[in-house]
Amino acid sequence: MSDNVVKFAKLRCTPESSFWAKFAELKIDKFKLEDKIKIPLWGSYSLGPEEKGGRPLFLDYTSFNEDLEMTSHNSAVPCAGYMINTNTFETFRQTNPETFINTLGKELLDLLKTETAVKEPWRLMTFLLLCYSDLKKYRFHYWAAHPTPFNLPEMHYAKQQVFIREEFTADQVQSFEEGFRKLNAKSRSFFSVIISKESKTLEIVSLARGIAIGNSSDKENEANIYFAFYDPCSHTCPGWPLRNLLCLLFLQCPNVCFEKWMKFISVRGHNITNSVVYTIRTKEQENREVLNESLLGGNLVGWESNARGKMGPNIADLSETMDPVKLSDRAISLNLKLMKWRLVPELDLDYISGMRCLLLGAGTLGCSVARVLLGWGVHTITFVDNSVVSPSNTVRQNLYTHEDAVNRRPKAEAAKNALLKIHPNLNAQGVVLQIPMPGHVVGQSMLESTKQALAKLEDLYSRHDVVFLLLDSREARWLPTVMCAAYGKMAINAALGFDSYTVQRHGTRIDCGSAASPDLTVQNPGGKDLGCYFCNDVTQPGNSQVDRTLDQQCTVSRPGLSYIAAGLAVELLVALTQHPDKAEARALMDDGKEQGRSSRESSGMMGLLGGVPHTVRGSLWSHETRLTITHRFPSCTACSLPVINEYRARGADFVLDACNQPNYLERLAGLEDLLKRPDLDELCYALDTSDEDED
Numbered sequence: 001m002s003d004n005v006v007k008f009a010k011l012r013c014t015p016e017s018s019f020w021a022k023f024a025e026l027k028i029d030k031f032k033l034e035d036k037i038k039i040p041l042w043g044s045y046s047l048g049p050e051e052k053g054g055r056p057l058f059l060d061y062t063s064f065n066e067d068l069e070m071t072s073h074n075s076a077v078p079c080a081g082y083m084i085n086t087n088t089f090e091t092f093r094q095t096n097p098e099t100f101i102n103t104l105g106k107e108l109l110d111l112l113k114t115e116t117a118v119k120e121p122w123r124l125m126t127f128l129l130l131c132y133s134d135l136k137k138y139r140f141h142y143w144a145a146h147p148t149p150f151n152l153p154e155m156h157y158a159k160q161q162v163f164i165r166e167e168f169t170a171d172q173v174q175s176f177e178e179g180f181r182k183l184n185a186k187s188r189s190f191f192s193v194i195i196s197k198e199s200k201t202l203e204i205v206s207l208a209r210g211i212a213i214g215n216s217s218d219k220e221n222e223a224n225i226y227f228a229f230y231d232p233c234s235h236t237c238p239g240w241p242l243r244n245l246l247c248l249l250f251l252q253c254p255n256v257c258f259e260k261w262m263k264f265i266s267v268r269g270h271n272i273t274n275s276v277v278y279t280i281r282t283k284e285q286e287n288r289e290v291l292n293e294s295l296l297g298g299n300l301v302g303w304e305s306n307a308r309g310k311m312g313p314n315i316a317d318l319s320e321t322m323d324p325v326k327l328s329d330r331a332i333s334l335n336l337k338l339m340k341w342r343l344v345p346e347l348d349l350d351y352i353s354g355m356r357c358l359l360l361g362a363g364t365l366g367c368s369v370a371r372v373l374l375g376w377g378v379h380t381i382t383f384v385d386n387s388v389v390s391p392s393n394t395v396r397q398n399l400y401t402h403e404d405a406v407n408r409r410p411k412a413e414a415a416k417n418a419l420l421k422i423h424p425n426l427n428a429q430g431v432v433l434q435i436p437m438p439g440h441v442v443g444q445s446m447l448e449s450t451k452q453a454l455a456k457l458e459d460l461y462s463r464h465d466v467v468f469l470l471l472d473s474r475e476a477r478w479l480p481t482v483m484c485a486a487y488g489k490m491a492i493n494a495a496l497g498f499d500s501y502t503v504q505r506h507g508t509r510i511d512c513g514s515a516a517s518p519d520l521t522v523q524n525p526g527g528k529d530l531g532c533y534f535c536n537d538v539t540q541p542g543n544s545q546v547d548r549t550l551d552q553q554c555t556v557s558r559p560g561l562s563y564i565a566a567g568l569a570v571e572l573l574v575a576l577t578q579h580p581d582k583a584e585a586r587a588l589m590d591d592g593k594e595q596g597r598s599s600r601e602s603s604g605m606m607g608l609l610g611g612v613p614h615t616v617r618g619s620l621w622s623h624e625t626r627l628t629i630t631h632r633f634p635s636c637t638a639c640s641l642p643v644i645n646e647y648r649a650r651g652a653d654f655v656l657d658a659c660n661q662p663n664y665l666e667r668l669a670g671l672e673d674l675l676k677r678p679d680l681d682e683l684c685y686a687l688d689t690s691d692e693d694e695d
Contacts, residue, residue, distance in 0.1 A: 006155035009233035013144035014056040022061035044073035081127035092132035105147035105300040121190035143313035151298035158279040172202040177272040179204030193226035228265035356380040361470035362411040368566030437475040439543035475541040485509035499620040501565040527584035531630035534638035540665035579607030587614035637665040
């Protein structure tokens with residue numbers, strides 16, 4: 001070499017895309033909004049063929065595993081490091097590189113002073129990663145550093161570098177290669193080579209053993225020590241790991257460093273014969289105490305250059321390479337988990353996403369409810385509807401297009417397809433089905449198809465947890481209400497008028513046990529004492545479509561009303577799922593008193609997301625919202641015990657009787673006897689049948 005001053009080739013880091021994909025997953029599920037935490041990492045240098053400029057530090061999705069044995073890095077030359085991720089780009093940009101590397105690199109300086117570095121020298125090949133991750137755009141800003149003390153004394157070569165095949169005999173080279181192959185992963189980083197003066201045999205030993213021999217007073221052995229290190233660089237000059245090895249030797253093996261030339265073996269790749277021997281020493285006799293203080297008390301260096309060759313961070317842009325469906329899933333999950341991290345740490349998002357929602361009706365309310373369910377991360381949505389998309393639907397029912405109307409596509413199928421375009425990984429279904437209704441006579445020709453429809457509906461109920469009643473008539477809601485009561489499904493009902501709406505959760509009927517009236521004096525009854533949509537009726541539902549004008553046949557409501565009602569319906573369900581009592585939660589009610597939040601919480605009425613009302617009634621005319629309660633009605637034509645028991649016992653025959661026989665449900669539920677009571681007027685006033693119009 002013309003210039004005999006020792007210089008060092010810098011290392012470089014190349015995280016692959018799986019590393020960032022795994023980090024994006026961990027950021028959402030584990031690290032959350034924790035800022036500037038030290039995330040332990042494993043990396044490695046390949047033993048394979050050299051690339052141009054050497055082998056980069058390799059990071060992949062296994063880098064986050066705690067146990068090295070469970071990573072892909074155990075088969076190469078491993079090294080440990082830390083990742084620091086900032087939550088904002090400004091924090092990343094304003095981080096002072098010098099302060100950062102000195103603060104986190106202090107662990108390296110502490111390590112150099114102890115026996116740990118001698119016994120576990122692989123820890124010297126440490127690295128740091130400063131990052132900012134834009135998880136919405138999947139752009140990862142990162143800057144890697146390989147810390148080492150800056151104040152290393154000037155070193156000089158004694159002679160030009162030589163390959164080991166020139167330094168050692170053929171037998172010694174073979175022994176070196178065989179010995180290196182037998183080393184475990186961590187021992188490949190730094191080790192010692194001893195040449196016996198008498199037998200000339202070569203032996204690979206630990207770095208600690210070599211340092212012990214170097215510190216020995218036995219002068220005969222000193223000249224036969226070689227300190228070896230794995231060198232990821234392929235330049236003429238040695239790689240960056242030699243810097244930290246030299247620092248360790250200055251501190252732990254001064255006899256060798258200050259009194260003689262030192263020999264180092266730079267192990268390069270799988271072809272051991274390419275390994276290089278360097279003979280170097282300090283420029284002049286150094287003061288040991290001054291040098292040690294300088295090494296341990298100075299700054300650290302080791303930042304990588306970026307792709308442009310300048311000091312600064314790199315950017316990994318994975319927005320075009322990552323699976324768009326997975327990107328969508330993670331983006332949806334991110335929005336919800338930001339809410340959880342910041343505001344409601346106990347929010348059970350897994351429970352919400354796992355809910356299987358059955359939407360009966362794919363009209364104005366059905367479309368809006370589905371969109372809000374998507375926003376909450378619900379993964380399973382099934383539409384049931386029997387109509388087709390018409391031109392009048394497209395501007396008010398937000399899942400349909402003009403093309404759907406032109407082709408007269410079934411609403412259930414069109415709604416399902418629209419959801420899959422929004423969220424491709426959704427489990428969505430569309431079922432074209434006519435729900436049997438009281439008052440709508442089922443003729444002989446329709447018997448089989450009606451029974452098949454009922455069987456299909458029963459199958460759908462068995463595969464779903466929540467049922468939304470979003471149908472366009474009162475009688476269409478009857479059978480779904482009966483089935484929710486019989487099967488113990490959570491039921492959410494929503495109905496629209498011109499400028500008013502009703503949103504309601506049905507009470508529970510499983511294990512209700514008694515047909516007796518509930519205690520009407522209870523101010524905030526629980527689920528088993530709450531009524532259903534029909535508990536205000538004193539007549540059975542009938543055919544409401546007969547002799548109706550056009551405005552009565554269609555949903556005539558203010559355009560914004562369905563969005564309000566749909567949002568409240570889904571939020572009512574979500575609040576219910578986050579209440580400790582779930583469907584049995586006591587109903588929040590407008591009691592006219594200024595009852596404080598703390599007193600409601602102490603009474604057990606409030607859940608994680610607040611109170612859970614029974615019925616929400618609203619008006620756009622007065623911009624008023626009221627919370628009301630309907631107690632369970634023992635003679636209800638939809639959820640009373642006689643009706644539930646008859647449905648369970650007779651199934652399709654019971655449904656056909658309800659459709660074809662006038663007043664059948666009134667007789668079964670006991671309404672006929674009730675209507676004969678002399679106090680009927682007072683009873684009707686108490687029940688208050690002034691419900692809202694239908695969707």
